[in-house]
Every structure is written in structure tokens, then in C-alpha cells.
Amino acid sequence: MQKSKNPIDSLTVMTNIVLPNETNSLRNLFGGELLSRMDRAASISATRHCERRVVTASVNHVSFNHPIPEGGIVVLESKVSRAFSTSMEIYVDVWLDDPINQTKTHTNTGIYTFVAVDEFNRPIPIPHIEPETDLEIERYEAALRRKELSLILSGRMKPTDSVELKKLFLGE
Numbered sequence: 001m002q003k004s005k006n007p008i009d010s011l012t013v014m015t016n017i018v019l020p021n022e023t024n025s026l027r028n029l030f031g032g033e034l035l036s037r038m039d040r041a042a043s044i045s046a047t048r049h050c051e052r053r054v055v056t057a058s059v060n061h062v063s064f065n066h067p068i069p070e071g072g073i074v075v076l077e078s079k080v081s082r083a084f085s086t087s088m089e090i091y092v093d094v095w096l097d098d099p100i101n102q103t104k105t106h107t108n109t110g111i112y113t114f115v116a117v118d119e120f121n122r123p124i125p126i127p128h129i130e131p132e133t134d135l136e137i138e139r140y141e142a143a144l145r146r147k148e149l150s151l152i153l154s155g156r157m158k159p160t161d162s163v164e165l166k167k168l169f170l171g172e
Helices: 031-050 134-153 164-170
Strands: 012-017 053-064 073-083 087-098 103-117
Touching (some): 012 031, 031 073, 031 087, 073 103, 073 134
């Protein structure tokens, strides 16, 4: 097995300006355009982590908290929050950067799952991850709860087989 990595090893930062053809009728960045950018950033982070080809397995969560206007500078920061046996969860944070007023506004968050694959598109093992910062530890611990919930909702796990969710809801 490959040696463990830290989330910072997968850090990807993408910066773009919002152009007129990327906006909706309100002159804000199209949600679909943002999702595409977030998927690209997450894909790069996943590839950096496992040093293999990756595929998007799911988009687990996306929040749209603040519009991003035409002409706005968008900064996406992504990194792996947790690695499982063949899959990994990637957090993408989106910021509206205003260098003139020297402000950064957190506009969106996305949580993606990617799977590392071999040349035949079969899942393959990936390195573990060791979080370092308080935020990385918080996201790492929450990732297992999100995974268990996803498995339960998809019918691939019985609620009684959950470990983290039982701890969270039943105090077991």
C-alpha cells in the first residue's frame, strides 16, 4: 500500500473571472458553470492524491449561498478530505475575491466523491489521508458519517450496520 498523504498534498486552486457568456439573466454566474468548475478542481485534487486516473462517483452536496456577479473573480480551493479504500471525498470551497476592496466572500461549498481506476476502469486502492488542521480533522471525521448515510439511502447498508450514525443519533 502507498504511504499516507496529507490533504495539503492535493490542494488545487483555480482562479477565473466571470465572463458575460457564463452568466444567467441576472448577470450572475450560471450554477451549472460553477458546478463544472468545481468538478474539474475536485478531479485534479483526487488525481493528485492517488496519482491515478479518477472518475466522479457522486456530487454529494453543493450549496449556493451567495451569487457570483459578472466580472467577479472566482477562486476555487479543493482538497481531499478523506480517503477510503478506492474512493475519496473532496471538499471544494468557492470564494468571490475582490482585490480592489481586499475582501473574500465564501460563496459556495461542494462535496464530491471520486474513485481511482485502473486502465480497465476498475476501482483500485488509494493512499490513506492524515488530516492536520482543525478544519481538515472536522471534515475527515464527518466524511464517514456522510458515507454511511449515502450507503444507507442507496440500500447498500442497513441502518443497524452503521457505526458513526449510531454514535451520532443514539449515543452508542
